Amino acid sequence: MSSLLAAAWMLASSLWIKKKVMCSLLSQRDWRGDEIVLDIGCGRGLLAIEAARRVPLGRVYGVDIWQADDLSGNNPEAIRVNAAAAGVSDRVFVETEDARHLPYSDQTFDVVASMTAIHNIADAEGRRQAIAEAWRVVRPGGQILIFDIRHAKSYLQDLRTFGAIDTQHFGPIILWGPVGWRFSATKPVELSSQ
Ligand SMILES: C[S@@+](CC[C@H](N)C(=O)[O-])C[C@H]1O[C@@H](n2cnc3c(N)ncnc32)[C@H](O)[C@@H]1O
Known part of the structure; x- marks a missing residue:
């Protein structure tokens, strides 16, 4: 019985709760509609496609290294098909890029x-590198x-530590099993030399 409940929770998390959390995350921004957005680890495009709906005059770049162990069926063609649909x-x-070494110039995106x-x-150092790149x-x-x-x-x-302001976080949010948090953070205008 408990394994049935666990399976039902996994299914609900994957089908509905993850999408709801993603929409709540994107709603932490007042969108203008012309932003240039980066989605790190875009997978099959869940977030990238919803972000694209919010930027009719903008662009969304999705990067991923397409590790099948992390998400089945994640590949560049899958997200292109989903975006077309x-x-x-x-x-x-x-683009095929690693979050720890992004190929973009400094200060390229309105939203990451x-x-x-x-x-x-x-590893913690790798995750820190990815956040530093963002x-x-x-x-x-x-x-x-x-x-x-x-x-x-x-x-x-x-x-x-880098100087982010207006940080807002929400949680704990339980998705699949491990506890998660969603947050927004703003890079202040006066740090324009970084
Ligand atoms: C659980 S999936 C989530 C995909 C998508 N963001 C979503 O919410 O449906 C995690 C994704 O992160 C990607 N990933 C893992 N390590 C990465 C790295 N170092 N750089 C870029 N993408 C990475 C995986 O290939 C996978 O597609």
């Missing part, structure tokens, strides 16, 4: 987002939006 393929771009991805980096590529005045399980509070601590 959602009618947003004109503004969703997919990530959903249940960074915890897949096994901070580097977000513009002054731009926002970082992250939901993750297990380590999200340490990401927020790192961002505060």
Whole structure:
């Protein structure tokens, strides 16, 4: 009986609760509609596609290293197919890149987002590198939006150390089993030299 309940919870988490958490995460921003967005660990495009709906005049870049152990069926073609089905393929771009070494120039994105991805980096130093990269590529005045399980509070601590302001976090949120948190953090305009 308990294994049936656990299976039902896993299914509900994957089908509905994850989507609800993702929408709540994106709603932590007042969207203008022309933002340039980065989705780190975009998988099959759950967040990237919803972000694209919110930026009809913007662009969304999804990066991933497509580890099948983390998410089955994640590959660049899958997200392209899903973006086309959602009618947003004109503004969703997919690249094979590692969160720890992003190829973008400093201050490229208005919004850097990530959903249940960074915890897949096994070591704390690697996760710290990914958060430092997110901070580097977000513009002054731009926002970082992250939901993750297990380590999200340490990401927020790192961002505060870098100088993030207007931090808001919500949780605990139980998805699948491990506890997660969602948060937003803003890079202040006066740090424009970073
Ligand atoms: C659980 S899936 C989540 C996918 C998507 N964000 C979602 O919410 O449906 C985690 C994703 O992170 C990706 N990933 C893991 N380590 C990564 C890294 N170092 N850089 C970029 N992507 C990574 C995996 O390949 C996988 O697609």
